[in-house]
Every structure is written in C-alpha cells, then in structure tokens.
C-alpha cells in the first residue's frame with residue numbers, strides 16, 4: 001500500500017514537473033534568411049544554421065547560438081545561455 005501511494009505521488013510530481021518545465025515556444029517562421037533578406041541577427045549567422053531544434057537539443061549537439069522570435073522580434077542567444085534557455089521551435093547555430 002505504501003509503495004502504491006509513493007507511485008501515485010511520484011507520477012503527480014512528474015506531471016507537475018512536465019507542465020512547469022514547458023518553456024518558451026518561439027515564433028520563428030522558417031529559417032534565418034530563407035524568406036527575408038536578413039542573413040544575420042547578432043551573432044547568429046545563416047551560414048552556421050543547423051535548422052530548427054529545441055534549445056535543449058541544440059545545446060546537446062554542441063550548438064553555440066540560438067535564435068528565437070518572441071513578440072515579433074528575433075533575438076540571438078549565445079554562449080552559456082543556450083543551455084538554460086528552455087525554448088522550442090527556434091533555430092540552432094554552430
């Protein structure tokens with residue numbers, strides 16, 4: 001019985017964690033430079049693009065920059081920021 005309760009509590013916590021950790025969903029439309037003349041935003045350079053990835057996957061694959069559009073504005077995050085961004089649908093850069 002006690003272990004059953006533990007399982008229930010653990011799954012409730014897991015659900016709460018999954019919801020709480022839901023990060024920012026970026027509004028990127030396609031990849032940098034594909035539809036607009038802009039090829040760079042800050043340090044994000046189209047030539048270094050690895051395509052659309054979550055910031056988590058970007059960091060895990062060794063990405064160094066992350067471009068996320070929020071409120072219609074593109075921002076290039078660099079360096080250690082990429083690890084802690086918790087963003088999705090942005091663009092990853094080497």
Ligand SMILES: *[C@@H]1O[C@H](CO)[C@@H](O)[C@H](O)[C@H]1NC(C)=O
Pocket residue numbers: 040045046047048
């Ligand atoms: C972007 O990357 C390309 C290829 O490495 C390079 O030629 C270009 O100068 C870079 N542009 C900027 C603004 O860094």
